[in-house]
Amino acid sequence: MLRLPPFRYVAPRTAGEAARILAGHGPEAMAVAGGTDLFPNMKRRQFTPRLLVGLRNLEGASGVQANGGLTVGALATLSAVAASPVVTARWPAVARSAGLVSSPPLRNAGTMGGNLCVDTRCNYYNQSESWRASIGYCMKKDGEVCLVAPGSDKCWALSSSDTAPVMIALGAEVTLVGPSGERRIAVSDLYGPDGIAYLTKRPEEVLTAIHVPDRSGWATTYRKVRRRGSIDFPVLGVAVAVRRGASRQVEEARIVLGAVHTAPVEAADAEEFLRGRPLDPETIEMAAGIAYKPAKPLDNADLAYAWRKRMARIEVARALREVAGLPTGDLPAIAS
C-alpha cells in the first residue's frame, strides 16, 4: 500500500481564514483542493506537509457565473466547467481545455484553480522516492543538479497545465486571497521564473476565482498533444484567440504554448506578425514558423523532444486553421 504521509487536516470556511492558517504554519502547511496532483506527489514524498488545509468547503468558490464576463470559482471541478452550457457556448476554449485534462474520474475531483497551480513536471521528478534516491535526486526536490540539463543553474520541469495557456490567451485574471487582503493579477503574471519557483502566488495565498473577459467576436481554440488521449498530461498545448475585423484581417491574435517551458509561453512575435494580415493558409504557415521558435522542449517528458518541438509548429498551424474555419487534417473520432 502506497500511503500518504501523515498530516493533520483542517477545512476552513473562508479563503481569508485558509490564508491565515497557511501563513501561521509556514512551510509545514499546504493547501489542497481536488488533491489529484498533490496526493500522488505526497505519496511519492515530494511533499510531506504536516498540516493540510482543505479548500473544498470554501464558501462561494465553486460556482460558474456569466454576466458580461465569466467568473469561475477556483473550486469548480474541471468536469463541471467542461460540461457547463454557458462556458461551452461562450468560452468554448475554456470548456475544451478543462475537458482535455487527465481522465473523467480525475476531472470530477480536480479543480480549475488546481489546474492553474498544477506542479511542474519532469521525468526526473515525477518518480517514486526510491527511484529518485537511486539517481541521486534532482534540484527540484532534495538534490542539487538538474538531471536533464546538468550545466543549468535552474530547474527545467515543465508547466503542465491545460487551462493556463487558454486563460492567458483570453486575457483572464485570478483573485488571490492573502491573510490580510486580496489582489487580482493576470494569469500571465501567475507563473514564475523556473520549474521550482513556478508560481508567483505566495504560498499562503489562496486562488479563489478566475475572471475571463467577454470574448464574443473572437475565435478561440485549444489543442493538446499527448501519448494517450484518455489521460496523459500535455507534452504540448496550443491556445489561440483571434479577433478579426470587418475586412477579415486579424486585429488581435494571442498564441500561447503549454508544456514547452517551465511556464506557458506567449508567441509574441507571431502575434505581432499576424496583426493586419488575413488568416489564409500561407499566412498561417508563416505565423506557425515564427510561433514555435520560443518552444524549448527538453528530454524530460514523454515523447522525443525534437518531435515535440516540430509538433509545436504543426499544432499552431492547425489551431490557426481551426479558428479560420479551414480544415485541420484531424482524424475523425472513433465511429460508434
Next chain:
Amino acid sequence: MNDRSNRRGGLLEKARIRLRVNGEEREVLAPVHHTLLEVLREELGLPGTKHGCELGECGTCTVLVGGQPVLSCLTLPVECEGREVTTVEGLAAGGALHPLQQAFAELGSAQCGYCIPGFLLSAAALLRERPSPTRQEIAEATAGNLCRCTGYLKILEAIELAAARMRSRMENASD
C-alpha cells in the same frame, strides 16, 4: 517505512468520520491521512474496490461519491462526509446483479477481473446520465479505467447490452 512514518512526530491523528456507504450510515475511527480506498478496504470490510497504481493513473479504485466517479486512492474520507459513497458492493440490489454486472458476466468482459469494479462504477454513472450512450461516449466515460487483459471491446459491448436492457426495463415499467 509507512508504519514508522505514521509515528513520526506523533502525527497519527485519528478522526471520527461519518460516511454513507452503499445506503448505510457507517462511522469509522481512522487516521485522517488514510484514503477512502484504505478506509473502505481496511476499516469497512469492503474489498471490492481494488488498489492498483494508487497514484491516480489506472482507475481500478474508482468509486462513486455523490454519484460521480472519483478515484478512492486520491480521496480523503473526511471530504466525503455528507455525500453518498457507492462501491461495487452496492450495485447489486436484493441479491440480483446490476444489469451491468449481468452483461459483463454473460459476454465474458472480465478476464483477470481486477479492473472490473472500476469499469462497472464508471459505466453505472454514465448510464444514469445517458441511458442511450454512443460507443464514443462509453469510451470517453471509461477513459480513466485501464484494462490490460481484454482489449476493451467486450467491456464496451457489455455496457451497450446493459444500457439496452435497462432502457427496455424502463419502457416496460412505464407501460
